[in-house]
Amino acid sequence: MNQQAVESNNDSKMTFDIKAVRKSFPILDQNVNGKPLIYLDNAASAQKPDTVIQSISDYYCHDNSNVHRGAHTLGDRATAAFEGARETVRRFINAASTKEIIWTGGTTEAINLVASGLTASLKADDEIIVSRMEHHANIVPWQMLAERTGAILKVIEINEAGELQEGAFDKLLTERTKIVAVTQVSNVLGTINPVKEIIDKAKAAGAITLIDGAQAVPHFLVDVQALDCDYFVFSSHKLFGPTGIGVLYGKEDRLNALPPYQGGGEMIERVTFEKTTYNELPYKFEAGTPPISEAIGLAKAIDYFTVFDRQSIELHENNLLNYANSMVSDVPGMRIIGTAASKVPVMSFMIDGLHPSDIGTLLDQQGIAIRTGHHCAMPLMDFYGLPGTARASFAFYNTQSEVEKLFECLQKIQRLFT
Amino acid sequence: MTIDKHTQFTQNDFGGSINTDEILDTFEFLEDWEERYAYIIDLGKKLPEFPESEKVEANYVHGCQSQVWLIHYLDKASGKLYLLIDSDALIVRGLAAIVLAAMNAKSPNELLAVNVEEIFEKMDLIRHVSATRGNGLRSMVKKVQVIAEQLI
Missing domain, CATH: 3.90.1150.10 (Aspartate Aminotransferase, domain 1)
Structure with missing residues (x-):
């Protein structure tokens, strides 16, 4: 079957x-x-x-090679499969372009990438809003950003049932709010948060939005263009794919405005000792040899899961x-x-x-x-x-x-x- | 404190009539996991009372899941080291009781000669002591050993 x-x-x-x-x-x-x-x-x-497991084995048995080098057939095959995986992910979350799909090590790294990149955009007393039910991965990177910039972390409180308190977000949202980072689904409680409503309000207030979708994507379809969030992050291994890879979706203009996260191969256009210019999206954020077999495996997981x-x-x-x-x-x-x-x-x-x-x-x-x-x-x-x-x-x-x-x-x- | 420290630490049977040999002998006859875990939990219920006032950060054994506290007392007259351990988890209390049966009321040198891993191996509970299980048992044993080393 x-x-x-x-x-x-x-x-x-x-x-x-x-x-x-x-x-x-x-x-x-x-x-x-x-x-x-x-x-x-x-x-x-x-x-x-088994299709995911088999795809990883097949890749190493037949196609293993570095990507984007173009000098030989195996490299071409690996690149085609790897970039095909990016297209599969794009379609899965309905992003506008594959430029908006960045491979990361997982949800945690994706959030850290964004939090790190926003350092220069924040100043003292700017505010970052998270919720009480966040995973540490969607708290600590923002706390670290707050420490670097003097920004303040604000928390949307919850009720006994484990839902965001009615009206709590509205009270926290002000012109000082620069970032709103909330989870779509709580990993502990299972609560599905009304993120569309939060994104709309945050956007109206001029804040950048990041949605932690790690616990959402295994359970229901997400359309990032319909949500209209700036960033959406998730991991492969919770979505029936391999460990070691995750996805950062970001709107193209947002990603273009972010500085590179790590320096190295792949993410450059031209390097001299005087000046390095950076590669275009999505490669600007993918320093070093990327997780190739993991991307291929993740695409197979999405293929498997979306036929039903x-x-x-x-x-x-x-x-x-x-x-x-x-x-x-x-x-x-x-x-x-x-x-x-x-x-x-x-x-x-x-x-x-x-x-x-x-x-x-x-x-x-x-x-x-x-x-x-x-x-x-x-x-x-x-x-x-x-x-x-x-x-x-x-x-x-x-x-x-x-x-x-x-x-x-x-x-x-x-x-x-x- | 209403009772003196000496009484508080020494008035129990751990390392005396509750000892490793006795525990291993009993354990051998338990047939299934229900009986084994019921016995472990029962052992935990025999742990001597741990003073609530001592449940402070300094006595906390950092493990991943359950909370574990450990305090000690060296009886100068006999040269023996006495321990009290508590946890909020039933099974960890039981595992602590097995540790106490093996290590309590011994001189620091005798205590350091005890191979706790071997005991857990014999009881087929070794994964509780392995690094992958974050229940604090490993750090519990390590803490006892560090205390003993410092007293030598």
Whole structure:
């Protein structure tokens, strides 16, 4: 089915068949601690379909070469595949041009690139707005920028349900606001934020907007032109692609206005000891040999993932979350952290009498992989007064019976160990 | 403080009747993961009381997930080092109890001769001590060893 999946075009979407989908993810078919693996740590890193794995192997078996050198056939093939991957990403998020697609090491590096590049644009008392539910990757680079420039970091607070407080952003947004950097989806709570509304308001106030899309793109389609944000960032490995690569989308004029991030090969036009001129977009921001096989793998992941009818995937994921929610009351002392009205299938939870790390260890004994801890969102943990949470995060290859098994195991843990 | 430090640290059975040999003997007969973890958690429940007033930054063992505190007391008369450990996680408390059974109430030299990794290896719990698991157990053991080294 994979060959078929890769070759089918976007006009004829494939019906979503969970059994066939699971067969495409070889890692899922194994026992862990003597039990069939149930992988519910997708928000940390998602698994890879065989087409992605095969594409990386094929690249190294047949085409491996450096890109943009043009002296031989392998180099031409590698370049074509690599630049083809950029076009796949462009189409995936509907950017206007491949010049706006910059390869980075991941979401974190993408945000650091922008924060670093905006140093000269900020002065003392300018303001940067983030939200309470940001991942550290969308807090610390801005804090560092604030330290460099004397700018001030402002925080959109949230309510108990884990939604941005009504009206809180409006109160923070002033003529001093220069940057608004918010996540589209919370990695801990699953909350989907109304980023379109935030972008529109920020834009009207003259602020630059950056949207952290790392947790959004695995769950729903994003159109960066419709959002009209200045920057949009995400990682490959959470989107069923390889680790080590991510994407910075930036509007062309914004990217042209940013200085280069790192110096080296690829990003230059001409180098003399007196003066170096820089390459054009997107290469200006891609110093050194880029992650070639990773880009090819990411494109395959997008190909895989976009052949399915989106609505049927979203429906399946919603069903998983609703099913999970319906069983919470069967586990005495269990409560959900993050009960926003609009959520992706991410379930953070606590069970009275157990530390999240206890839950993680005991589920692992039963073959179930979840994440426990502060999830790189300590300010959010402080808000809830929690040392961390246990988090089950679902992907489209998870099944209802896996959700059932999770709750069976949680009941058992609660019964035996509290 | 209502009770004196000596009593607080020494009035427990860790390193005495609760010792590594006894734990290993019991553990050998446990058949499945439920029994093993129930036993580990029960061991944690036997940990001597850790004074709340000592749960301060200076006594905090930096691990990744659960919070761990550790304090010590050298009994000058016997030359033995006594430890108190606490955590907010049940399993980490249990693992701390295994550490305490192996290392408590020994002279610093005797303590440094204890191979904790070997014990966890025998119990098939070695991944809890490995660097990849951020539960603080590794740093807990390291901290005890540093304390002992400083007292020699």
